[in-house]
Amino acid sequence: MNKQGRLLGIGPTDNTSDQRTPRQRLRLIPEAARASFTPYISAGVAPTAGENDMTRIAPDLPQASGVPIEVTGRVTNELGQPQRGVLIEIWNANRFGRYTHIEDNSGLELDPNFLGLGRVVTDEDGFYRYWTIRPGAYLARPDIGRWRPKHIHMSLLGGGTRLITQMYFAGDEHNDRDPMRILMADKFERNIGKEYSPETDDIENGYRFDIVVGGTNPTFFEQRIC
Numbered sequence: 001m002n003k004q005g006r007l008l009g010i011g012p013t014d015n016t017s018d019q020r021t022p023r024q025r026l027r028l029i030p031e032a033a034r035a036s037f038t039p040y041i042s043a044g045v046a047p048t049a050g051e052n053d054m055t056r057i058a059p060d061l062p063q064a065s066g067v068p069i070e071v072t073g074r075v076t077n078e079l080g081q082p083q084r085g086v087l088i089e090i091w092n093a094n095r096f097g098r099y100t101h102i103e104d105n106s107g108l109e110l111d112p113n114f115l116g117l118g119r120v121v122t123d124e125d126g127f128y129r130y131w132t133i134r135p136g137a138y139l140a141r142p143d144i145g146r147w148r149p150k151h152i153h154m155s156l157l158g159g160g161t162r163l164i165t166q167m168y169f170a171g172d173e174h175n176d177r178d179p180m181r182i183l184m185a186d187k188f189e190r191n192i193g194k195e196y197s198p199e200t201d202d203i204e205n206g207y208r209f210d211i212v213v214g215g216t217n218p219t220f221f222e223q224r225i226c
């Protein structure tokens with residue numbers, strides 16, 4: 001939780017937030033560095049073909065259980081200029097709301113055909129596209145009955161800057177009580193994927209999620225690691 005959220009007494013009741021709060025004084029990053037988001041991808045981290053298709057673990061393996069969806073969008077700065085070469089890392093829960101992760105102790109069903117991890121790099125127009133399975137909502141805090149609505153995590157890596165955000169789905173019954181959504185206040189709309197009909201035959205739904213980095217009115221990001 002950021003300082004403002006703490007002062008206002010609102011925001012996440014997640015008991016891991018404190019663990020993720022810096023314990024040492026923050027270092028002041030020069031304004032020029034903070035204002036810039038200068039993506040570049042070295043050959044070492046460039047995704048290979050197929051890493052943007054999370055509906056299968058490998059091309060010759062069965063499709064994961066659930067509804068296959070497409071997510072597309074452009075990454076731009078506040079002037080609408082494309083951000084090329086941004087490495088986007090994606091992770092989401094499976095259709096049952098379970099992550100393939102050692103720290104997911106929910107006991108919910110795992111899907112042997114779904115890892116829930118993907119990568120893609122924005123093209124010359126700042127455009128990206130990936131496929132995944134529509135995630136399920138999950139009970140993040142059974143002790144207080146707090147759910148997380150359906151969402152997809154996305155990390156954007158550009159130069160020395162990493163921005164992390166989440167795409168939400170319109171109409172989810174748990175949206176309004178989600179701690180991060182509460183912090184977004186009236187800017188929540190921009191973090192909702194706008195539904196469209198995809199052209200790909202075996203994909204059920206498409207969601208447009210344009211991302212604005214930098215400037216005074218960016219997409220809502222959870223954290224900046226520099």
Ligand SMILES: [Fe+2]
Nearest residue numbers: 093148151153
């Ligand atoms: Fe999540």
